[in-house]
Amino acid sequence: NAGVMQNPRHLVRRRxxxxxxxCSPMKGxxxxxxxxxxxxxxxxxxxxxxxxxxxxxxxxPKERFSAEFPKEGPxxxxxxxxxxxxxxxxxxxSSPVLAGGTDTQYFxxxxxxxxx
Amino acid sequence: xxxxxxxxSHVSVSEGALVLLRCNYSSSVPPYLFxxxxxxxxxxxxxxxxxxxxxxxxxxxxxxxxxxxxxxxxHLTKPSAHMSDAAEYFCAVISSGSARQLTFGSGTQLTVxx
Numbered sequence: 391n392a393g394v395m396q397n398p399r400h401l402v403r404r405r406x407x408x409x410x411x412x413c414s415p416m417k418g419x420x421x422x423x424x425x426x427x428x429x430x431x432x433x434x435x436x437x438x439x440x441x442x443x444x445x446x447x448x449x450x451p452k453e454r455f456s457a458e459f460p461k462e463g464p465x466x467x468x469x470x471x472x473x474x475x476x477x478x479x480x481x482x483x484s485s486p487v488l489a490g491g492t493d494t495q496y497f498x499x500x501x502x503x504x505x506x
Numbered sequence: 507x508x509x510x511x512x513x514x515s516h517v518s519v520s521e522g523a524l525v526l527l528r529c530n531y532s533s534s535v536p537p538y539l540f541x542x543x544x545x546x547x548x549x550x551x552x553x554x555x556x557x558x559x560x561x562x563x564x565x566x567x568x569x570x571x572x573x574x575x576x577x578x579x580x581h582l583t584k585p586s587a588h589m590s591d592a593a594e595y596f597c598a599v600i601s602s603g604s605a606r607q608l609t610f611g612s613g614t615q616l617t618v619x620x
Contacts, residue, residue, distance in 0.1 A: 396549075421606070423606070423608075425608075425610075432611055432613050433596065433608070433610045434610070435607035435608065438607055445606075446606070449607070481550065483550075483608075485606075493606070494555060495608060496552070497542070497550040497551070499548055499549040500548075502547075
């Protein structure tokens with residue numbers, strides 16, 4: 391059973407460009423989460439999605455960031471007009487749905503975004 | 507509201523010595539607690555999780571953690587450190603209920619000395 395897949399693993403963008411990060415959840419998982427890890431910091435929650443629905447985006451910056459999880463295909467985290475402060479590792483996690491909300495989240499290898 | 511505090515951003519132990527990584531949580535409702543490990547330039551791997559079934563939780567690679575409600579702690583231990591244990595360790599919490607996002611501690615970098 392393949393794990394959570396993320397691509398690209400490394401992404402370099404110049405200020406003002408767009409970054410698109412992709413995440414394919416584990417087989418059978420219908421919940422996707424995005425987290426950001428800034429240098430020397432822990433992971434911070436960004437957004438929680440189910441197929442075609444954003445469930446919780448309380449951790450997303452108000453501007454330039456968006457996420458989707460279409461009916462077909464991977465989840466996409468999109469960052470428009472990137473700035474140097476967006477440089478970070480972006481991790482995707484997926485989970486199945488278990489009773490009581492105790493679903494374990496399984497993490498992908500991350501995309502390391504560098505903004506020049 | 508929920509939060510996690512990891513005491514000690516860097517911990518060094520000798521190979522074969524006891525590993526103790528500290529985690530204290532704050533949660534207004536019964537929590538679910540997790541320990542993840544991150545090796546350099548890799549994603550997070552689940553070590554173990556507490557979901558109220560048993561207070562002593564055994565995980566992979568010889569790690570275990572004990573949930574102590576009175577101390578609001580969930581410390582990670584391993585009796586004998588191995589060089590391959592060198593990594594960053596994150597404690598995380600989900601409060602039971604509708605919220606599903608993990609709240610992470612700031613991490614503890616474990617160094618194992620030969």
